[in-house]
Amino acid sequence: MKIASIELREIRLPLIHFFETSFGRTTERRILLVRVVDTEGTEGWGECTAGEGPFYSEEWTESAWSVIKQYLAPMTVGRGVERASAVSALMRPVRGHRMAKAAIETACWDIEARRAGMPLWQLLGGARAEIACGVSIGIQDTPEALLDKIGRELGAGYQRIKIKIKPGWDAGIVERVRAEFPGIQLMVDANSAYTLDDAPLFRQMDEYQLMMVEQPLAYDDMVDHARLQEQTRTPICLDESIRSGEDARKAIEMGACRIVNVKLGRVGGHGEAQQVERICREKNVPVWCGGMLESGIGRAHNIAMATLAGFTLPGDVSASARYWEEEIIEPPVTVSARGTIVAPAAPGIGFEIKHQRIDSLTVRKESYTAD
Numbered sequence: 084m085k086i087a088s089i090e091l092r093e094i095r096l097p098l099i100h101f102f103e104t105s106f107g108r109t110t111e112r113r114i115l116l117v118r119v120v121d122t123e124g125t126e127g128w129g130e131c132t133a134g135e136g137p138f139y140s141e142e143w144t145e146s147a148w149s150v151i152k153q154y155l156a157p158m159t160v161g162r163g164v165e166r167a168s169a170v171s172a173l174m175r176p177v178r179g180h181r182m183a184k185a186a187i188e189t190a191c192w193d194i195e196a197r198r199a200g201m202p203l204w205q206l207l208g209g210a211r212a213e214i215a216c217g218v219s220i221g222i223q224d225t226p227e228a229l230l231d232k233i234g235r236e237l238g239a240g241y242q243r244i245k246i247k248i249k250p251g252w253d254a255g256i257v258e259r260v261r262a263e264f265p266g267i268q269l270m271v272d273a274n275s276a277y278t279l280d281d282a283p284l285f286r287q288m289d290e291y292q293l294m295m296v297e298q299p300l301a302y303d304d305m306v307d308h309a310r311l312q313e314q315t316r317t318p319i320c321l322d323e324s325i326r327s328g329e330d331a332r333k334a335i336e337m338g339a340c341r342i343v344n345v346k347l348g349r350v351g352g353h354g355e356a357q358q359v360e361r362i363c364r365e366k367n368v369p370v371w372c373g374g375m376l377e378s379g380i381g382r383a384h385n386i387a388m389a390t391l392a393g394f395t396l397p398g399d400v401s402a403s404a405r406y407w408e409e410e411i412i413e414p415p416v417t418v419s420a421r422g423t424i425v426a427p428a429a430p431g432i433g434f435e436i437k438h439q440r441i442d443s444l445t446v447r448k449e450s451y452t453a454d
């Protein structure tokens with residue numbers, strides 16, 4: 084395929100409920116969408132998963148906008164590649180900025196799948212047509228509100244519950260959740276809110292039969308995570324710290340984690356996500372698909388990725404209706420009563436793009452074409 088143009092736009096999408104992590108509260112998403120068109124007129128869509136501020140990682144909406152505009156679009160527009168898997172190499176001179184790169188790379192995978200007339204999940208090598216779903220529940224105003232939310236998500240069929248923790252909203256909360264819901268698959272995500280000095284807290288957490296503790300320590304650390312894992316029974320899962328297949332290999336070899344959360348944006352796209360999945364599978368480390376409060380386009384890419392064989396644990400990809408009044412894709416993502424999402428059978432990401440809805444949410448838009 085040869086890339087004829089890249090259209091970059093920002094949409095604003097208010098969340099139905101605020102989402103709070105240890106690094107802050109989000110009420111409205113600022114999402115960058117990328118539409119790539121090849122020289123034969125096939126279009127593909129990708130979503131940049133950068134946050135509204137540089138708090139989950141260094142990347143944020145504005146950094147992604149400028150690096151796409153000034154570097155990534157000029158490096159890719161007008162270039163031809165055999166396969167979507169070769170697009171990352173075109174952007175290799177730019178260090179980091181993986182979420183910005185993934186927006187373009189994933190759109191090219193959508194194009195390749197549409198041109199092949201096959202669903203993206205099959206093109207990626209997916210091993211199953213149905214993925215297992217959990218939910219990620221943010222920090223709430225009161226413990227009662229959290230217990231109420233958990234009850235409702237379990238009632239909807241979700242297979243596992245993840246709750247966000249931070250200092251002051253951790254062991255006491257987990258104890259209450261366990262008392263109320265003794266048998267459920269439960270895990271916590273700290274988003275880097277602790278240090279090794281908090282090891283006693285995590286030893287206390289060992290009492291609550293958690294499936295895993297996600298990213299307790301620094302976002303760029305592996306060494307201290309390995310030390311913490313030596314002192315605790317509950318598996319550590321790394322999110323922020325894993326940016327590539329190589330990171331996954333090193334983290335596993337040094338004992339920094341026993342489970343890996345894979346996010347397309349954080350690793351730079353489908354090609355690198357396949358590497359992470361393969362390396363973890365070869366080392367018998369389970370992986371699952373994380374979420375970044377994506378709109379339907381990012382959600383559709385997540386569904387495709389999560390069909391790969393190594394994704395053996397329920398992920399954070401859940402129904403569109405948990406986030407948005409109205410989706411930007413048709414149909415919206417829905418979850419079955421058994422807590423699963425069925426991967427679509429249509430070509431590409433497998434959902435229709437609601438162009439008018441997207442236009443009405445757009446606050447800025449720019450196009451890049453070969454000159």
Ligand code: OSB
Pocket residue numbers: 104139218219272274322373374375376377399
């Ligand atoms: O750490 O997994 C995370 C959302 C934003 C930033 C980081 C994370 C999350 C989530 C939400 O946990 C998952 C989702 O529902 O999309």
Ligand code: MG
Pocket residue numbers: 272274297298322323344373
């Ligand atoms: Mg996380």
